Amino acid sequence: MFTRHYISALVLGTVLSGCASHANTAPATPGATAAAKSTAENATVTVKPNPAELADFNAWKTGFRAKALTKGIKAAVFDRAFDGVTLSQQVIKLDGSQAEFTRQIWDYLDTATSSTRVSTGREKAQALASTLKAIEARYQVDAKVILSVWGMETNYGSYRGNTSTIAGLATLAFEGRRRDFAEQQLLAALQILQSGDITPERMKGSWAGAMGHTQFMPTSYLEYAQDFTGDGKRDIWSDDPTDALASTAAYLKRFGWQHNAPWGVEVSLPKGFDYANADQNNRQPVSTWRAQGVTTITGQPLPDFGDAAILVPAGAHGPTFAIFNNFRVIRRYNNATSYAMAVGHLADKIAGGGEFVAKWPRAERALSRNEKIELQRQLTARGFDTQGADGVIGPNTISAIRGYQQSRNQVADGYASASLLEQLR
Incomplete structure (x- = not known):
């Protein structure tokens, strides 16, 4: 493979x-x-x-x-x-x-x-x-x-x-x-x-x-x-x-x-957290995240399994995770965030774990590829350049979304949603 x-x-x-x-x-x-x-x-x-x-x-x-x-x-x-x-x-x-x-x-x-x-x-x-x-x-x-x-x-x-x-x-x-x-x-x-x-x-x-x-x-x-x-x-x-x-x-x-280490843990972010730091490539010592007020979802100190990144797969309105080395290893098997989360979550549930504590924003529907292209074009037209409109929500589009959200004093989580597209229309 x-x-x-x-x-x-x-x-x-x-x-x-x-x-x-x-x-x-x-x-x-x-x-x-x-x-x-x-x-x-x-x-x-x-x-x-x-x-x-x-x-x-x-x-x-x-x-x-x-x-x-x-x-x-x-x-x-x-x-x-x-x-x-x-x-x-x-x-x-x-x-x-x-x-x-x-x-x-x-x-x-x-x-x-x-x-x-x-x-x-x-x-x-x-x-x-x-x-x-x-x-x-x-x-x-x-x-x-x-x-x-x-x-x-x-x-x-x-x-x-x-x-x-x-x-x-x-x-x-x-x-x-x-x-x-x-x-x-x-x-x-x-x-x-x-x-x-x-x-x-x-x-x-x-x-x-x-x-x-x-x-x-x-x-x-x-x-x-x-x-x-x-x-x-x-x-x-x-x-x-x-x-x-x-x-x-x-x-x-x-x-x-890393044997007996988690792929990630569900966490709680402090009020005012800068979502620009929520990037899988932004790996920091656990002490850095602790100093910023990041805790486990139950309020306990963030466990230390080496450098961690903050993952917000549904933006600011869904579960948030600190992900460790093993998450990246799973992505070597299949380079998709959703796949890595699924492998980790399924493994935890097989071992007796439960569902995530925070709720998903289930009212948000998925964007079609054409809608993602429209989103990119709308952002670029407003001065938040996505560097092309290909229907793929990558780093450039996320950065453009954050810029737009900041201009409207919204939480700048960079999440591409149907409600965001409605705002732009």
Whole structure:
């Protein structure tokens, strides 16, 4: 699942795909549920490639075969892997789709940490107690978090994807929108087949190449997958999730997981708090936040688990968190704030924790992409430049919102809301 740049290969897979975690979440809805993945991937596409498309695909395949052989892939391995593989219109359709509407963070968390998902997680914790204990002991990654990632990615293995990894990645590579990335993953998949860990028939997963119980991209598999069972194969596809869970633990450990430390804690901010400081990149010693009057939501001193940042996912009118190192590690698995919150919150609930204390502003509806573009244009027209109108609420837009809010003596939390758009209209 993972290689490392700003976003992991796993995460790039997520952006590229429409599935669960790193390699699997739709851009508009990070960490899509297994049910949503199943619905999308099983949707029937009746349009078949026309002869010209098939001819072009076969020409691409011939060229890619030559490239693969220069990279050390044996001809027999390539030919068996591509036997019967053709252009998938379903993969092209899913890759080209973009959701117009997104969900609010609270709606996302309601689904991601539902009572059913929590109860199933607890059942899995009991059934796999000895395995999880051994994995936690070896990798020093909390079992509840490993379970949570598994629950988020494939609903504890109940939906791991049914798309041929070779066919899906070959289609994406041929399509060309992210050809370099898809070809890199495809070469890695062929290396996995050549190693003998899996057969082409069993190598299945999301339409964008994420594989197994916890949805590893092929390059990440090569770097981080583990043979925890000791049978000589790193089998993340097996009905037995042991190797996949150990692989996830190895990945999290590699990027600095702190054992027995929280991802974050819900906090209370003092009156007059400068929301410009509520930025995930603004990591400060806990002593700094304590000095500013930040406490836990129950009024206790903020615990010290290293540098922390303040997170306000719904602006000034929802729960607020101090987030620690482990939050950033989860984001290496999937570079989405909502996903990291869901993994952390689900893990806490599996371990017996409850809901957040502060209430979400549930009356606020989500903005569509077109409304976000309108918001950006309205702000820029009023002198608060968002540096473009692309429908993505990034640092420039947040800064522009804060500037507008300050000009009206409002709490400058930088939160893009429907009520803000109404003000601007």
